[in-house]
Amino acid sequence: MAAFVVTGAFAQDQSTGLADRPKGHQRIDKIQQLNLTDEQKTELKTINEDFKQQMTDLKKSEDKITVTEWKSKMTTIRKDHHEKVQKVLTDEQKASLKNMMHEHRRDMRKDGARGLEHMKKELNLTDDQVTALKKNHEAMGDKFKALREDKNLTEDQKKVELKKFKEQQHDNLKSILTEEQLQKLDQQKKEHKHHRQQPPVQS
Numbered sequence: 001m002a003a004f005v006v007t008g009a010f011a012q013d014q015s016t017g018l019a020d021r022p023k024g025h026q027r028i029d030k031i032q033q034l035n036l037t038d039e040q041k042t043e044l045k046t047i048n049e050d051f052k053q054q055m056t057d058l059k060k061s062e063d064k065i066t067v068t069e070w071k072s073k074m075t076t077i078r079k080d081h082h083e084k085v086q087k088v089l090t091d092e093q094k095a096s097l098k099n100m101m102h103e104h105r106r107d108m109r110k111d112g113a114r115g116l117e118h119m120k121k122e123l124n125l126t127d128d129q130v131t132a133l134k135k136n137h138e139a140m141g142d143k144f145k146a147l148r149e150d151k152n153l154t155e156d157q158k159k160v161e162l163k164k165f166k167e168q169q170h171d172n173l174k175s176i177l178t179e180e181q182l183q184k185l186d187q188q189k190k191e192h193k194h195h196r197q198q199p200p201v202q203s
């Protein structure tokens with residue numbers, strides 16, 4: 001919640017990041033609904049900068065402390081950040097922010113559902129296939145998250161495990177989709193990758 005406020009409140013001042021993307025603008029519009037005063041914006045900016053510095057310092061020390069200590073420090077930093085932000089906001093702003101977060105999570109779920117519906121239409125998936133893909137996506141998402149948060153592995157080790165996960169993901173897809181659907185999916189990925197690599201059109 002705190003990060004949602006701080007990120008959105010100052011995104012319009014950045015040359016890159018949220019302000020460069022449509023969803024960033026949507027988030028800024030929502031944050032502006034809080035009607036933050038200039039003083040609040042200044043306080044939140046200071047809090048955010050302090051939070052980012054603490055996170056940077058913590059990352060630098062991850063090889064010098066145990067996993068338990070690292071998690072404990074992370075929890076403390078986040079809790080402290082949240083409490084500081086809460087002190088800046090009025091009760092009305094806190095209530096509005098809470099509603100915004102509920103809407104944000106709901107929108108995220110809708111985006112995922114729309115993506116699956118688009119895939120269902122493009123590949124002509126059955127309802128059983130959609131259900132299987134959804135379960136597979138959720139399971140792999142949990143594994144990716146656990147891998148990212150595993151402090152016992154080096155970055156190189158994580159890359160190896162990530163490669164294994166991707167291979168497993170492909171095998172899972174092979175067990176869910178037909179050969180024709182797999183080929184169509186691969187073609188769509190190639191087209192999407194090609195489109196992203198195209199240089200912007202100069203006016």
